């Protein structure tokens with residue numbers, strides 16, 4: 173029998189470049205500045221939010237206070253504690269044994285420097301190590317080449333193209349078996365490097 177998802181708070185996942193942690197109230201202003209940004213919205217096939225900061229704070233407070241068991245929202249920090257974006261896994265479906273992953277590095281100074289790859293690898297490792305889910309999938313716009321390259325480096329494979337709400341997306345996935353094979357390969361590489369030294 174599949175286990176139902178649990179509410180997860182106080183997460184702290186440490187990657188090579190980033191730390192993923194549970195969302196806090198103090199994230200609100202940075203989140204708001206990214207959510208009203210037209211370029212960031214278009215990269216995510218959405219519209220910028222039109223709420224005032226005060227209205228947005230109300231939603232943010234509820235999200236922080238009452239986290240859902242079906243989605244896990246995390247902030248992305250650098251190792252020195254700078255909040256640079258957000259990552260979440262959601263639509264957690266125990267029956268289909270899958271969830272969707274989303275990521276947004278809002279601070280452009282951190283684009284194309286390996287942070288996204290690190291976040292996605294860290295989040296996927298956490299999902300496969302702490303749940304019974306067999307598959308993590310995501311959608312990204314067909315013209316978002318940076319995102320596709322980053323997700324591929326993190327172990328995702330493009331499966332097909334999908335059309336939704338007038339946008340064209342690449343549908344990508346990583347399965348537990350692929351992740352386990354990657355883990356085993358990394359361990360072999362590490363041990364052969366260690367024995368060569």
Ligand SMILES: CC(C)(COP(=O)(O)OP(=O)(O)OC[C@H]1O[C@@H](n2cnc3c(N)ncnc32)[C@H](O)[C@@H]1OP(=O)(O)O)[C@@H](O)C(=O)NCCC(=O)NCCS
Nearest residue numbers: 215276277283284285286287288289312317318319321322
């Ligand atoms: C998409 C995102 C998460 C990727 O994270 P990132 O840290 O910028 O990406 P990474 O550095 O891990 O990998 C990006 C790769 O794409 C390459 N790249 C950058 N722009 C590119 C382009 N226009 N075409 C092809 N490759 C490109 C980079 O050089 C890098 O490859 P390399 O490591 O071989 O040099 C991040 O850029 C982001 O959040 N952007 C804004 C919102 C967004 O696009 N979200 C995705 C919604 S699905």
